[in-house]
Amino acid sequence: MSTHHAEAGYHRKTALIIVAAAILYVAGSWGVSLWDRDEAWYCQTSKQMVQSGDWVVPHFLDQPRYAKPIFIYWCQAASMTIFGANEFAARLVSGVAMTATLTMLGVVLSRAIGGRRAMLTVLIFSSSALVITAAKMCLTDSVLLLFITGMQLCLFRLYRAAGSRRPVGWTMDHPVPRSQDSRSTLATAMAMWVCIAMAVLTKGPVVFALMFGTMIALALLDMGRQCRSLQAWRAAIAWWKHIRFLRGLLIVLVVGLPWLLAAYLRHPDFIWKMLREPGQHFGSNQDGHWQAPGYFLVTIWLTYFPWSLLLPTALTLGWKHRGLPHVRFALAIILGNWVFAEMMVTKLPHYILPAFTSLAFLTATALIRCVRRQHDDLDRRVFYGALGVWACGAMMLAALPYVGAWRLEDPARGGGLLFAAVGVVYVAAVIVQFARRRLVGAATLAGGGMMLLITILYMCYLPSAAFLRLPQRVASELERLRKLDGPGDGRVIMVDYDEPSLAFYQGGTIGKAEKPYLRQTPPEQWPRWIVISSKFFDSLPPSRQRCLQRMATLSGVNYNTGGKVVDLFIMRKSDAVAAQTDPAAAPEQ
Secondary structure (H helix, E strand, O other): OHHHEEEEEHHHHHHHHHHHHHHHHHHOOOOOOOOOHHHHHHHHHHHHHHHHHOOOOEEEEOOEEOOOOHHHHHHHHHHHHOOOOOHHHHHHHHHHHHHHHHHHHHHHHHHHHHHHHHHHHHHHHOHHHHHHHHHHHOHHHHHHHHHHHHHHHHHHHHHOOOOOOOOOOOOOOOOOOOOOHHHHHHHHHHHHHHHHHHHHHHHHHHHHHHHHHHHHHHHHHHHHOOOOOOHHHHOHHHHHHHOHHHHHHHHHHHHHHHHHHHHHHOOOHHHHHHHHHHHHHHHHHHHHEEEOOHHHHHHHHHHOHHHHHHHHHHHHEEEEOOHHHHHHHHHHHHHHHHHHHHHEOOOOOHHHHHHHHHHHHHHHHHHHHHHHOOOOHOOOOHHHHHHHHHHHHHHHHHHHHHHHHOOOOOOOHHHHOOOOOHHHHHHHHHHHHHOOOOOHHHHHHHHHHHHHHHHHHHHHHHHHHHHOOOOHHHHHHHHHHHHHOOOOOOEEEEEOOOOHHHHHOOOOEEEEEOOOOOHHOOOHHHEEEEEEHHHOOOOOOOOHHHHHHEEEEEEEEHHHOOOOEEEEEEEOHHHHHOOOOOOOOOOOO
């Protein structure tokens, strides 16, 4: 087969992978309720944007939402305008953005390094656990990743075009290639700054930390042992002038300033409070997400699954071949992102998502080297030992959905059993392929099987898992009971149950009351309906308990408290209390 035909074949396979990933990213999104508090915040905020017509200052219920800039809300609200105010419309934005990222990687890498490595990179990246999760949730991560990936690819082109091809360990006696200034580098720099501007409009200035982290890590890798030399530093960063910072910052201002001015005129404090948000994540325990240093060294084995099996080989061979510019640049992206994420007090698994494109590239490169027998890392006993550990962990993960449904006697047990059975077959097939040293076949099964498993999870298990849809069930039961109750006081609050997704499903009128409310407020002033945890209701004085009538009891997972299982009561204020007209009823302390 000629090289041209082989490349065409790889291009077709890459396109097939992208199509399969696009289907995976939207599969089942319409039948799975919001199951993360961040999802609920974004979804409800975008829904209110559509309902209110205010596309300048985002709001969650009655308060401005300062957490992120405006672009993600625009995208989700636009999708809801077309497909309705539902979970599918909000999540579709992430799926489309991740598919666009895959397409960008496939096209650029095919031209730069060849079709085979591009195909494997796209396969590995698209089927990684964290990538799939980000693509199927209505968060900022997929949209942000699209712009960050564009920035990274442009930055690498500037790095190469400027003549930065020094091998690791170069000395000052080696001549430094002359930098070139051309229209192509100017166009690349401007494209990079457009990506940066859109990233800032999506999630604020975090993109600058990732960019400069990559550049500094790359300079250190370029210098090797000469990092104490001032001349070495000057040579290593000489190409930075082609980034054109001043023009770039002007582009960022042109893109973001119109919305910033409109937001300032509408809500003068909004911009300042929004800009404070990244600093709070960096230096404080924001939303209870504090994690100790080393957090990402632990979570990467799950977030990069199933490719965490090849992660040690990918990083080891990447370090051995760091003299190659594309490998060195990939390592710089990983190091810059990782160090920045570890420095933050608030840590979440998706903070290292921008490094996954480089991890996938290094994994694909290592796999090809082993296929060509340039290295024997995947033939050693230590690898087969790791394969055994990976297999045990994978089968435990496959069993988790069934075990969860079985323990809670949930009707999703059938889907959980199917997921577990396919998972066992998947693990066995990957082991057989590695044992026969069919490395490309093993990789194809690992990626394709992962896509199949997640499709089964979203199509056959999650839609019927009642314990995972507690807010949706509570909202439906509230609606039913309020209709039976007839016209009257339809107010509702939740006490000792803080779940943002309930607001989305209930219609955005539910309020939150602190625990002292039911003790300190006269019962006749309570709203007609109260959603309360069974634990807190049992702690109320009997006189207060008698003021409420239990209408329904529901159990399930509360995502806002770390996934704990809770029992909830839907209470109606008793008719006797509702009929009281004496405002002088003394509160019971």
